[in-house]
Amino acid sequence: MGTYTDNPAALAALVEPHQVHRDIYTSQEVYLQEMKHLFANAWIFVGHESQTPNKGDYFSTQIGNQPVIQVRHSTGDIHVLLNRCPHKGTKIVIDRQGNTGKFFRCPYHAWSFKTDGCLLAIPLKKGYQDTGLEKTQSGNGMKAVGDVRNYRGFIFARLAEEGISFEDYFGESLTSLDNMVDRSPAGRLEVVGPPLRYLHHCNWKMLVENQTDTCHPMVAHESSAGTAVKLYEELGLPEDAPKPAAMEIIAPFMSAYEFFEDMGIRTWPNGHGHTGVSHSIHSDYSEIPGYLEAMTESYGAEKAKAILADNRHNTVYFPNIMIKGPIQQLRVFIPLAADKTIVESYIYRLVDAPDELTARTAMYNRMINAPTSIVGHDDLEMYERAQEGLMVDGLEWVNIQRLIEEDEDFETEAIENGTTERQMRNQFHAWVKFMTIAMDEKEAAE
Amino acid sequence: MTVTRDTLIDFIYDEARMLDEGNYTDWLNLWLPDGHYWMPLDYKQSDPINQTSLMYEDMFMLKLRVERLNGARTFSQKPKSRCHHVLQRPFVDEMEETRFVTTTFMHYVETRLDEQQLLAITARHDLALVDGALRIANKRVDIVNCDAAFRNIQLLP
Numbered sequence: 019m020g021t022y023t024d025n026p027a028a029l030a031a032l033v034e035p036h037q038v039h040r041d042i043y044t045s046q047e048v049y050l051q052e053m054k055h056l057f058a059n060a061w062i063f064v065g066h067e068s069q070t071p072n073k074g075d076y077f078s079t080q081i082g083n084q085p086v087i088q089v090r091h092s093t094g095d096i097h098v099l100l101n102r103c104p105h106k107g108t109k110i111v112i113d114r115q116g117n118t119g120k121f122f123r124c125p126y127h128a129w130s131f132k133t134d135g136c137l138l139a140i141p142l143k144k145g146y147q148d149t150g151l152e153k154t155q156s157g158n159g160m161k162a163v164g165d166v167r168n169y170r171g172f173i174f175a176r177l178a179e180e181g182i183s184f185e186d187y188f189g190e191s192l193t194s195l196d197n198m199v200d201r202s203p204a205g206r207l208e209v210v211g212p213p214l215r216y217l218h219h220c221n222w223k224m225l226v227e228n229q230t231d232t233c234h235p236m237v238a239h240e241s242s243a244g245t246a247v248k249l250y251e252e253l254g255l256p257e258d259a260p261k262p263a264a265m266e267i268i269a270p271f272m273s274a275y276e277f278f279e280d281m282g283i284r285t286w287p288n289g290h291g292h293t294g295v296s297h298s299i300h301s302d303y304s305e306i307p308g309y310l311e312a313m314t315e316s317y318g319a320e321k322a323k324a325i326l327a328d329n330r331h332n333t334v335y336f337p338n339i340m341i342k343g344p345i346q347q348l349r350v351f352i353p354l355a356a357d358k359t360i361v362e363s364y365i366y367r368l369v370d371a372p373d374e375l376t377a378r379t380a381m382y383n384r385m386i387n388a389p390t391s392i393v394g395h396d397d398l399e400m401y402e403r404a405q406e407g408l409m410v411d412g413l414e415w416v417n418i419q420r421l422i423e424e425d426e427d428f429e430t431e432a433i434e435n436g437t438t439e440r441q442m443r444n445q446f447h448a449w450v451k452f453m454t455i456a457m458d459e460k461e462a463a464e
Numbered sequence: 465m466t467v468t469r470d471t472l473i474d475f476i477y478d479e480a481r482m483l484d485e486g487n488y489t490d491w492l493n494l495w496l497p498d499g500h501y502w503m504p505l506d507y508k509q510s511d512p513i514n515q516t517s518l519m520y521e522d523m524f525m526l527k528l529r530v531e532r533l534n535g536a537r538t539f540s541q542k543p544k545s546r547c548h549h550v551l552q553r554p555f556v557d558e559m560e561e562t563r564f565v566t567t568t569f570m571h572y573v574e575t576r577l578d579e580q581q582l583l584a585i586t587a588r589h590d591l592a593l594v595d596g597a598l599r600i601a602n603k604r605v606d607i608v609n610c611d612a613a614f615r616n617i618q619l620l621p
């Protein structure tokens with residue numbers, strides 16, 4: 019208990035139209051409220067179906083701070099179960115992925131469960147005869163999340179039993195996921211290898227906000243992108259000579275403010291939004307032989323062209339993932355504590371597309387988002403300096419008012435100048451909504 | 465020059481010293497122009513191209529990486545990191561006339577401000593004798609806990 023726990027008024031007061039209070043980043047109490055409310059009431063990304071292709075395949079991950087298992091059930095459907103034995107709490111699976119066969123078996127006392135969580139067997143069961151086990155939580159098998167949805171291969175879950183539907187939650191924002199999947203001539207993605215895992219000593223929301231922060235690349239990344247441009251010029255290569263790969267990936271970070279202003283930002287209800295409406299830093303990648311042909315064959319010339327012309331930059335799916343459609347990358351911002359976040363950066367292969375596309379995606383991932391990335395280094399430095407700077411008392415608000423307008427309506431879609439902080443405001447609007455949604459209902463019922 | 469096991473072993477030790485002393489001009493000169501510094505992400509990874517790695521860098525990227533360390537606006541290097549390699553005696557795995565392969569187990573320490581991290585690594589060097597000098601054709605650095613979440617690794621293990 020403290021200032022914020024189950025107190026919708028105190029939580030809502032952390033967000034003003036043009037600024038947010040630093041407790042939103044620094045308070046462990048607020049963090050625990052986020053885990054309890056925001057990450058329970060919102061739809062959260064779990065994994066990709068290709069991580070569990072066969073029956074009995076599982077993948078262990080988390081929703082907020084709740085350990086969960088994504089598992090392919092005997093019917094072929096994917097289930098999401100809490101990773102906790104209903105007997106005494108032991109995590110059922112510890113490894114990150116594997117195959118459990120037809121059932122899970124707890125390593126402690128061998129209770130076993132079907133892959134949809136139902137209790138299958140208990141050794142020496144007569145010890146529970148007439149004890150009323152079936153009336154307890156423990157007698158009900160492994161607990162499942164409130165709701166699961168497989169959207170074109172991407173698995174999302176809502177922890178809460180009741181709440182907003184998947185369609186209402188994501189609405190039109192799903193067009194970004196559609197574009198990413200449609201870029202496969204087969205309309206299918208497959209995960210490639212393990213994700214990069216990168217530990218930051220800062221609040222998870224700083225990373226999410228950074229995804230649509232278009233005023234930082236040319237500043238924070240001058241040392242990498244600017245130096246790349248300089249080195250390239252020193253090489254004095256002829257215009258038509260093939261550019262070093264690094265140039266194609268990193269140099270666009272040095273684009274001028276006007277480039278980012280013109281590319282536009284679109285926001286959708288419930289905190290989703292993306293940069294790069296008309297073009298983006300991914301627009302000018304070189305063509306890969308055979309790809310357009312394969313796309314044309316699958317979709318027809320017109321649709322193929324339309325899919326490839328939509329080069330959205332970063333799409334944030336509130337609360338904690340970002341995807342890059344043009345390069346099939348997905349980043350999850352995993353909140354471990356108020357000041358501790360792991361970022362996992364996944365890449366996917368476009369089924370039936372040339373391998374060179376996967377190679378470019380892998381290159382982007384390691385050059386920009388690895389713990390060894392010269393671009394990532396400066397981002398981490400900024401977040402952690404902010405996390406420390408926010409401890410200054412008497413200056414307790416973080417500004418988000420760039421290009422703010424009076425009475426902004428976040429419940430309707432909007433397209434604005436590409437350097438607006440409207441998407442950050444949109445996220446905080448949704449933050450208040452999903453933090454307090456169940457509390458408000460409880461209050462109303464009382 | 466005739467390359468003996470000692471020549472190879474000395475070369476590996478000298479390279480580590482250059483990295484620890486920040487002597488990057490000499491270090492870059494050790495490389496053949498089409499060499500790659502590869503740090504896999506996955507345990508026993510075999511494909512550097514079509515899968516994510518921590519690093520897979522050609523000479524342009526390595527130059528960029530090294531040049532950046534001294535930039536006026538390299539914020540993550542204010543203050544600078546320092547590093548330190550402790551090597552086991554390198555194994556000479558292959559010895560032909562002009563091509564050599566060594567494997568070296570090392571402990572790599574990188575530090576900045578109040579943080580210090582220790583990485584246990586295995587470095588595989590593909591070396592070549594070109595114009596009378598030993599050069600790095602390729603280098604592969606495997607981190608033992610490659611699947612762990614890392615903080616910044618800013619210098620070169």
Ligand code: FES
Binds near residue numbers: 104105106107124129
């Ligand atoms: S804790 Fe799982 S069977 Fe006892």
Ligand SMILES: [Fe+2]
Binds near residue numbers: 234235238239397
């Ligand atoms: Fe950045």
